[in-house]
Amino acid sequence: MSTPRREVVGVSTGMSRKAVHAKLGANGTMLREERKRQEVWELRDPQFASAIVGYDEEWRVRYITAVAKEKIRYADVLDISAAEHRTDGRNHTYIWKPSPRADYVVRARGTDPEVLTYLTLRRIAGERESEEEDD
Amino acid sequence: MSSVSSLAPISSRLIISFLLSALVALPLAAAQPATGNIDSTTTTPITWVGTSPGGSSAQAETTCVEGVNCETFTITVNGTVNDWAGKAASVRINWLLPATDYDIYIHQGSLTGPESDHSGDGLTTSEDALIVPSRDGVGTFVVHVVYFAATAADQYHGTIDVVPSPFVDPGIATADAPSYRNYAAPAPLGKDAGEPSIGISKSGKAFFLAGLETLRITFDDNDPNAATWVDKSALNTSIESFDPILFTDPGTGRTFVSQLLPTKMSLMSFTDDDGETWTPSQGSGLNSGVDHQTIGGGPFKPGITGRGPLGSYPNAIYYASQDDGLASIALSQDGGQTFGVAVPMWNLLQCGGLHGHIKVAPDGTVYVPNKSCFSGQGFAVSEDNGLTWNLRTVPGSISGDTDPSIGIATDGTVYFGFSNGGGKAMMAVTHDRGLTWQNIQDVGISQGINNTVFAQVTAGDSDRAAFFFLGSKTAGASGLSTDRTFEGVWHGYMATTFDGGRSWVTQNATPGDPVQRGVICTEGTGCPSGTRNLLDFNDLQIDAKGRPHAAFADGCITANCINGVDWNGASTSPTGGTSGVPDGKVNGYDNDLTKRATIVRQIGGKTLYAKYDIPEAPTYLQASYAKPNVKLTWLDHSKSEQQFVIERSTNDESHFATLATVGVNATSYTDTTAQKKTIYFYRVRAVNANGASGWSNSARVYTK
Numbered sequence: 001m002s003t004p005r006r007e008v009v010g011v012s013t014g015m016s017r018k019a020v021h022a023k024l025g026a027n028g029t030m031l032r033e034e035r036k037r038q039e040v041w042e043l044r045d046p047q048f049a050s051a052i053v054g055y056d057e058e059w060r061v062r063y064i065t066a067v068a069k070e071k072i073r074y075a076d077v078l079d080i081s082a083a084e085h086r087t088d089g090r091n092h093t094y095i096w097k098p099s100p101r102a103d104y105v106v107r108a109r110g111t112d113p114e115v116l117t118y119l120t121l122r123r124i125a126g127e128r129e130s131e132e133e134d135d
Numbered sequence: 136m137s138s139v140s141s142l143a144p145i146s147s148r149l150i151i152s153f154l155l156s157a158l159v160a161l162p163l164a165a166a167q168p169a170t171g172n173i174d175s176t177t178t179t180p181i182t183w184v185g186t187s188p189g190g191s192s193a194q195a196e197t198t199c200v201e202g203v204n205c206e207t208f209t210i211t212v213n214g215t216v217n218d219w220a221g222k223a224a225s226v227r228i229n230w231l232l233p234a235t236d237y238d239i240y241i242h243q244g245s246l247t248g249p250e251s252d253h254s255g256d257g258l259t260t261s262e263d264a265l266i267v268p269s270r271d272g273v274g275t276f277v278v279h280v281v282y283f284a285a286t287a288a289d290q291y292h293g294t295i296d297v298v299p300s301p302f303v304d305p306g307i308a309t310a311d312a313p314s315y316r317n318y319a320a321p322a323p324l325g326k327d328a329g330e331p332s333i334g335i336s337k338s339g340k341a342f343f344l345a346g347l348e349t350l351r352i353t354f355d356d357n358d359p360n361a362a363t364w365v366d367k368s369a370l371n372t373s374i375e376s377f378d379p380i381l382f383t384d385p386g387t388g389r390t391f392v393s394q395l396l397p398t399k400m401s402l403m404s405f406t407d408d409d410g411e412t413w414t415p416s417q418g419s420g421l422n423s424g425v426d427h428q429t430i431g432g433g434p435f436k437p438g439i440t441g442r443g444p445l446g447s448y449p450n451a452i453y454y455a456s457q458d459d460g461l462a463s464i465a466l467s468q469d470g471g472q473t474f475g476v477a478v479p480m481w482n483l484l485q486c487g488g489l490h491g492h493i494k495v496a497p498d499g500t501v502y503v504p505n506k507s508c509f510s511g512q513g514f515a516v517s518e519d520n521g522l523t524w525n526l527r528t529v530p531g532s533i534s535g536d537t538d539p540s541i542g543i544a545t546d547g548t549v550y551f552g553f554s555n556g557g558g559k560a561m562m563a564v565t566h567d568r569g570l571t572w573q574n575i576q577d578v579g580i581s582q583g584i585n586n587t588v589f590a591q592v593t594a595g596d597s598d599r600a601a602f603f604f605l606g607s608k609t610a611g612a613s614g615l616s617t618d619r620t621f622e623g624v625w626h627g628y629m630a631t632t633f634d635g636g637r638s639w640v641t642q643n644a645t646p647g648d649p650v651q652r653g654v655i656c657t658e659g660t661g662c663p664s665g666t667r668n669l670l671d672f673n674d675l676q677i678d679a680k681g682r683p684h685a686a687f688a689d690g691c692i693t694a695n696c697i698n699g700v701d702w703n704g705a706s707t708s709p710t711g712g713t714s715g716v717p718d719g720k721v722n723g724y725d726n727d728l729t730k731r732a733t734i735v736r737q738i739g740g741k742t743l744y745a746k747y748d749i750p751e752a753p754t755y756l757q758a759s760y761a762k763p764n765v766k767l768t769w770l771d772h773s774k775s776e777q778q779f780v781i782e783r784s785t786n787d788e789s790h791f792a793t794l795a796t797v798g799v800n801a802t803s804y805t806d807t808t809a810q811k812k813t814i815y816f817y818r819v820r821a822v823n824a825n826g827a828s829g830w831s832n833s834a835r836v837y838t839k
Contacts, residue, residue, distance in 0.1 A: 031484070035659040036426055038460060040483045052460025052483045065460040067482060086476045088466075089441055090522055093476060107459065109479060111523075118479065120459040 189282035219268035257837030313740035325732025329670030333686035334383020344381035367410030431493025442520035491538035507534035527569030536657035542592035564636035586614035591675035595743025619723035653723020681744030682737035688730035750821035758836035776821035
């Protein structure tokens with residue numbers, strides 16, 4: 001049974017942009033901003049090479065996706081037995097809600113059946129995109 | 136015997152050699168001057184005059200006497216064949232009296248070299264012939280002037296000019312340029328058509344998605360002015376949208392409409408009966424935020440385990456969007472009713488998150504274009520029905536501001552159109568799925584385009600494609616930024632190739648009626664109010680006859696805006712300027728900020744399918760009298776003619792009547808019915824089931 005991850009590279013959902021910049025800035029560099037209040041970070045982290053952070057209208061973390069640098073097993077970051085597993089035989093996605101009351105889900109994606117490529121924490125409570133219509 | 140026999144050949148050779156030397160040494164009568172040089176950039180005609188006495192009739196070139204009734208002018212054609220692409224050297228001799236008669240012959244290299252051209256009319260005061268470097272090469276040419284019935288009293292004058300070549304040079308499009316017509320949605324329909332999409336069903340009806348309205352348009356090929364617009368929206372796609380997208384599968388005619396919802400899902404329906412009934416589908420299979428959803432489809436690549444059709448619907452349908460910093464795509468194997476696992480194509484570290492429209496090649500290869508991958512522009516490509524993806528970019532391309540687009544020809548050739556960083560309208564062609572690229576070029580240069588947005592590409596036959604974009608001749612990247620004082624005028628331009636992308640015919644497809652005045656902001660939600668009415672993209676598809684149909688939102692529809700009146704309309708007041716008070720400039724403050732659904736549709740000229748071509752007109756018709764007949768020769772440029780129709784008129788060019796028809800690929804005809812001492816005019820055109828070409832030049836001959 002893995003320990004529920006509440007954060008990835010020190011960033012958790014709902015965190016303020018200022019806090020994110022303090023956390024990631026200490027251990028990486030922001031490469032650029034993307035439309036829809038998203039940021040791309042290059043990290044100096046033993047496990048993750050980079051991270052993408054998305055914010056809501058109040059600049060609080062909506063999601064963080066980290067790109068793995070070393071081998072991280074799905075089982076290391078979520079409870080495989082409890083997670084929803086989607087696969088087409090080559091691509092794997094695990095989606096796990098750590099507890100019934102959790103306001104976020106853990107998603108792990110990869111093309112290896114054992115080792116993930118992307119690890120995401122995504123907020124689910126009050127989920128609504130930050131951007132205006134017709135964009 | 137043996138010694139004699141051995142000496143005799145030597146003596147013969149010496150004698151022959153002596154005679155040849157003497158002949159060469161003899162000063163042949165020549166024009167004055169006798170030689171000249173010309174290159175492809177020459178602007179001053181090369182001239183000379185005749186010097187021979189003439190008098191005795193030269194019955195033919197082969198029997199004339201040099202220096203008496205024939206003479207030569209030697210012209211050196213400089214440069215390379217490529218230098219002369221599209222050009223020729225026009226050789227003309229003139230004299231005063233119609234009763235005088237000269238003929239000219241042009242030989243390559245020397246008088247005994249191959250004949251390139253000749254002209255021998257009667258009752259004229261000139262003869263014309265051509266040196267065509269793309270056909271004849273460059274170097275030395277001899278102009279042989281024969282005094283057929285001429286004396287020094289009416290001496291000829293010669294000139295050689297650089298002129299456009301009547302021959303089709305490889306890589307130079309001489310096709311009949313397509314013509315277009317604009318069709319605007321009638322009020323109250325189509326008022327909210329930012330980032331529109333379009334599809335053409337099997338019945339030939341067009342579907343235009345304008346926000347929440349799915350509009351069906353019926354055209355009438357017999358009346359280019361007619362277009363009937365009807366709202367055929369499905370219930371679940373006409374409620375709310377953060378992103379609208381429509382796609383018609385050209386292989387089946389099924390039309391899909393999807394609306395992205397703020398709750399991070401999409402609502403989708405499809406129709407197989409031109410919008411009479413709609414079937415709601417699962418919608419996107421993935422969590423369909425954040426932006427820029429798109430649908431595409433086409434044949435499955437055979438032999439990919441587990442990724443073929445699961446029901447009666449034969450084609451693959453793909454849905455792509457962004458989520459969690461990844462651009463992902465999901466495959467539907469049941470015609471869009473359900474979608475499978477979303478597969479990441481790239482992450483935001485590799486490429487910008489947004490992407491253009493999905494395109495599927497006839498062999499099942501799937502492409503998703505992107506404006507910013509590794510600082511360039513390119514696409515993600517899958518050769519296993521969306522299971523795995525590779526990223527490929529166009530060498531030398533620069534990340535842009537709006538989505539690039541892909542058109543795929545029937546043989547899989549990919550035409551990649553993009554607004555390059557800086558705004559130029561660029562095109563690149565690949566035959567191997569982006570591993571190598573050819574014909575990378577600015578297709579807007581002929582129109583002086585400096586800023587472009589919203590590239591859209593479609594293709595037909597392997598060598599035919601169309602590229603629609605909004606372009607402004609006004610320079611300055613602020614045209615894509617937030618600058619409402621930018622004074623650019625934007626039109627819709629259609630560039631078309633008929634030679635595999637080597638050359639493009641680029642036309643203003645919205646002449647006299649701008650699509651937008653001022654800035655078209657491409658900075659998304661960072662754009663100030665009043666600069667982003669057109670939103671993020673347009674669309675372009677072809678119908679079954681290969682006619683491009685471009686969908687765009689028109690931001691300039693009132694007479695004031697169309698005519699460029701400095702009126703600072705009501706829309707300016709929230710963001711600058713004073714409404715109704717001219718400020719001395721025609722810019723974004725004078726734009727209408729509308730987004731009216733409009734279609735540019737091809738109504739004439741060549742389409743993207745050669746099987747619908749009318750033949751190209753023959754050129755360079757020549758008529759020469761070879762007693763007692765008149766021989767006609769012409770150049771055949773058509774690949775699809777079924778016959779040539781030859782017409783003849785006597786004495787003037789007002790009474791042409793059909794003389795004969797000849798078959799496919801004919802380039803000559805002999806008129807055996809010509810009467811003596813008569814002036815005839817001839818013309819010829821090519822005909823096939825689609826229609827007739829234009830007429831060739833008319834050729835005149837006098838049967839002396």
